[in-house]
Amino acid sequence: MNKKDLSLLILILVVGAVVTFINPRFLLVGNLSNTANQVGMFGIFSIAEAFVIIIGGIELSVGSVIALLGVLFIDLIVNHDVNWMLAFAAIIAGGLAIGLVHGTLVTRMHIQPFVVTLCGLLIYRGAARYYTEDATAGFGFGASFPTLEWLTAGRTNVLGFPLPHSVVALFIVAAIAWVLLHRSVFGRYLYAVGKNEEAARYSGIRSDRVVISAYIICGGLTAFAAILIAMYTRSISPAVHGSFYELYAIAAAVLGGCSLRGGEGSIIGVVLGTVLLQVLQNLVNLLGIPSSLNFAVMGTVILIGVLGDQYLMQRRRATTAKARPQASVAAAPLERANAE
Amino acid sequence: MNKKDLSLLILILVVGAVVTFINPRFLLVGNLSNTANQVGMFGIFSIAEAFVIIIGGIELSVGSVIALLGVLFIDLIVNHDVNWMLAFAAIIAGGLAIGLVHGTLVTRMHIQPFVVTLCGLLIYRGAARYYTEDATAGFGFGASFPTLEWLTAGRTNVLGFPLPHSVVALFIVAAIAWVLLHRSVFGRYLYAVGKNEEAARYSGIRSDRVVISAYIICGGLTAFAAILIAMYTRSISPAVHGSFYELYAIAAAVLGGCSLRGGEGSIIGVVLGTVLLQVLQNLVNLLGIPSSLNFAVMGTVILIGVLGDQYLMQRRRATTAKARPQASVAAAPLERANAE
Amino acid sequence: NAADKKVLAFVVNGASDFWKIAEAGVKKAQGELPNFELQFKYPEQAAAAVQQRVMDDLVAAGAAGIMVSAVDPKNQTEQLNKVASQTVLFTTDSDAPASKRVAYIGSSNTDLGKEAGKLMLKALPSGGKCVGFVGLPGADNARERIEGVKETIKGSKVELVDVRGDEIDQTRAKRNVEDILAAMPDVSCLVGFYSYNTPRIYEVLKEAGKLGKIQIIGFDEDPITLGGVKEGSIAGTVVQQPFEWGYQGMKLMAAYIGGDKSGIPANGIIIVPGKVIDKANVDDFMASMKAMLKK
């Protein structure tokens, strides 16, 4: 866990402590479990986004993909009586295919990632709405897929804590992503391509493949998240379902240390970023803050957190420079660069 | 006008021709005037966004600023009986102040522009909603500010064409911005800082000031657009007014040749990008396409346009390479870099 | 001590002025219910998931009763049941009849649509083409209103040829009206299905100088809509009575929690009928609105 992750963790703990102090119900098992459930769902697609951000791209269609694939998933199992395992596989395949298309357009056709995924945002949303004729897709009353429901939206009691399965899913995804990013050759290539694509090519890395893979991973994970979210809401209004989620994902990734210039970011950071965003949502409701202020509170806390982090870093740098004369202060311009 | 702008113009003309062919009413003076009016409003804040994108930043709070300042403007003149010229000045000052804050946080506190303006997006939206207690702010029935209305939302007959004043405003803004960006020292600095901040600093450019100025310009222009839009809708539901407009602005800028890596973009391009987006909106209604497909049509046309442009560029390159053996094929990596 | 009071919450489906009136009703109820703390909650987005989250958090915070206008009642049934199992649940605005809610208080959107249909027939005695405008055409309330309209005008010469959606973006809403005027020169009546649609129609027609030439039928009680009705340029508007939902709903809920279940009918449905406002009764209505919203 690096310093950046640590200060994010501290921020989360501080916010949590403040909330608990004002309303101790924050720590109720039920509340924590609900929040954890949200973290599970949002964390998975935030990790998906992080993969693309690390290679220096961006994925804006997350929310629309969640809507489109969610609608299709429900439609498959409810209206077409497809076996849910088959449907599950089909949806994941759909996500991977979307990623493949995005990656190919970016690398082979040389279109800016922002443009490609913005078009994706528009097209998938439109497709979802057209497909359902703007009607809400849902399970209806009594429709029941006990295994699927238990697997995706259920909770298992672990030492008295009802652990949502979405958290288990996030844990598995994060663990694999962590190994992949921080320990495998492929991860190394992701960072290399993100930082300096030309140099990566000079080093014999097939950067196009790396970029495409990142989009494919992103697509697959987003599809997985889409299923979890569909099973949580059990109803999808195609016009609004998942909208703005790309901003959540990007915010979580950026809070967690990803730079939009590519080449930076850690999985732990992204998960912590998601936790912070969800705790903030929870806080607004628990403290009875007018919901109109929900967004404002979120924005303010993030800003204060980032400012505090920056302030502490500058102080730390100043003191170490005094204490250890050999230490480098020249890192300042570099960190500036990182900060951008 | 560079090649990129030209191909955008051609795309617009093609789309226009197709629409006219299907529904000749597209060319009705009234319809063109309505579309022009939209271009006027959206063009101004797209240019605002372009300034920030050119210095390598991003401004995500455009939509929220439009909501907050719009609400305040209406509130000032309707509920507080402030003279509209005063209110106008106050709102523009507010926009400039917001820009100043963003610029300062980015340069002095070294916070990523994405984070700063995302917090802005959340905070201003929250502020607008809290201030109005989520109620719609509007002129009410019969409230009338004839001069203000004529100036902002009126149209003047020019050779039989009812020219909306928002277009006149856009024209003036674009002309000044064009001179500023493409002909003045300040513009040169903007591009230099966007391309390579360090090298710019080594050349004696006070890059912090340049960055802050870009945000301030962006804030001021956005405030201006906020007033025009408020006078157009005459009513603002703070929870949704202007939401997603930042994406419109970024899309217009990117379509117009801005790169999110900074240092690139032309004003003509941005205006043409706005025109394209608005013609697409118009098309959906004129051709009676289900409104659920609105977004999908927009996305598809943009994608086809960009793809076609890319294809033509590659063909052109290939043919010139054959004709003139001197020509470069290895320029490809360079253009690749530009495309990103 | 506020913390000791029982919390009753009114959770709406999204921010709009319409709910301001309900909020006024809730406030009035608060004045009469000193032992309760009444909260009025707007989810930050009109999405089922977001609303669900608000309710989950309210339950976690220990709310004694929740009255909700579910975003998607059909599919939210199970989650509503989850809430109902932990607290007293009322529904309003749009019912979830299959859920374990205690009672529904509100109006029927189909009925409101039928009223609007009648207004259309009256305004266009010799028939004509109509176009509707709405925020989210897929949302239940929109669908039911449109259905109601269609049911009423079926067989007549009045036709609803298209309904344009705008994602609750006012700029788009106004733009849609402009575009329809350009695309269909022969349109003879415009219907605003959401509260803000009617004022946008009014403004565009006013700017185009077509007030009076093209009929306007509206829903809800936006001040501009009422002004237009009063002026005679809007044929009429169909309003609900959210004030009553808020006021009566909260009082009923408090009584129910206090053990008095007499106010709840057997089927649990309490319909507060809508009203048609036209030139004849608009003044009275505006006066009573003013009185309601006075703080």
Next chain:
Amino acid sequence: MPEPFLELVDISKTYPGVVALDHVDLKVAPGEVIALIGENGAGKSTLMRVLGGVVEPSGGLIRVDGVERGSFTVAEAIQAGIAFVHQELNLFDNLDVAGNVFIGREPVHGGPLRLINRQALYAKVRPLLERLGADFEPDAPLAELSLAQRQLVEIMKALSLDARLVIMDEPTSSLTLTETDRLMRVIAGLKADGVSIIFITHRLNEVMQCADRAVVLRDGRMVGALTRAELSPAAMIRLMIGRDLKSLYVPPAAPPGEAVLDIVQAVTDTYPERAVSLSVRRGEILGLAGLVGSGRTELARAIFGVDPLRGGAIRLDGTPIRIASPRAAIEHGIYLVPEDRKSSGLLLDFSIAENISLPDLSSYLRLWLVNTARETENARRQRERLKIRAPDVETAVGSLSGGNQQKVVLAKWLSMRPKVLIFDEPTRGIDVGAKQEIYDMLRRLTDAGVAVLMISSDMEEVIGVSDRIAVMHEGAISGFLDRSQFSEHNVLQLAVGHTI
């Protein structure tokens, strides 16, 4: 001499408006050390890029072990045993030293996930560090290394491949004598192992030291090859620039005047416990020598206002001044030619003209707007003066050869009125002909009263050009040398912290 295993046959390469390579042939035998020399823009880097698979040739073929092929990809070149040290560094700021050295070839544990074997990775890097005498750790973040240290990392990258041919494109351009010596030994070792080396440099003494053969390019054509026996600086220069060169170094016309720039007890970030004092006099070139990492660049950055000064004072013409930003320095007439032109010296996407005018745009104004005609005109003048090889002044600087890019950086400052010029490695990557022009220019500037502070790691240059030499060691001045004391020995003694 053994049979060549690699042949470049009739290679051509054209860019828009430029013929970079014009039917070039080259054969490489095992264990052969070839020096590739030529003026800036002669096509040396391009030829090597073709060989390294980075650039596709427009014509010709490459023969490896008798197999003919049109071109390589980078991966194929690596496969064929070709390692490449690029002229412009291609490293990853976000990885550590070991990660950079083995990028693309990480040792892995088995298994489908291909996890990196970190132990093996670091173990493999350590001997390389020792071989080059590098003083940093394998896990040092690259972002913290100085330019010279990065250059060593780039070299290690090539050495780590079991290559049959190592291409080094100006590997020594930012190295000092010590590292260069060590590199020469490494080259000798490689040669003994039968590895071939192609070596691009503008320092002719290095060619004398280690080359078996020198191949000379001019205007994209091969104009000759010199065998070991024929090698002499004069012969090389004649082939390179097509004429003889009189002495590189010109003596000053007049004795130096009073001090212009005084640095009094200046403290920089890297060595907060050391202070530097020196003064540069009117009409003098003060050479600043020292080992890699001795803090010369830091000092220059502090004087120029890039980094804050942690203590001490700067006086200009006797008056103390505060320099908080490069802007302030420029306003005082103090200019810096930075050592890393790619990141701090130039805007690669801007044209030559736009780069030259950037620090001084206010003097190109016509009605508040930039007078592009004047801008172009001045750029043309500078192009003539410095012999910048480019199709025209609208060309993007990024497409120029390394040396020509350096000339653009110089042109930027020379078109303004300097009082004090600080050069950090002024001739890094510049060919002999151009070097002479730059030295001439320096002399003309000092004769006109400019004070020059020249940081240089090129011993010959320091001794040949300076009027006085200051030597730095670990963040402090370890001594000054007058012309009479100039010698390699003395400079080195001071550089390692001894006294003389």
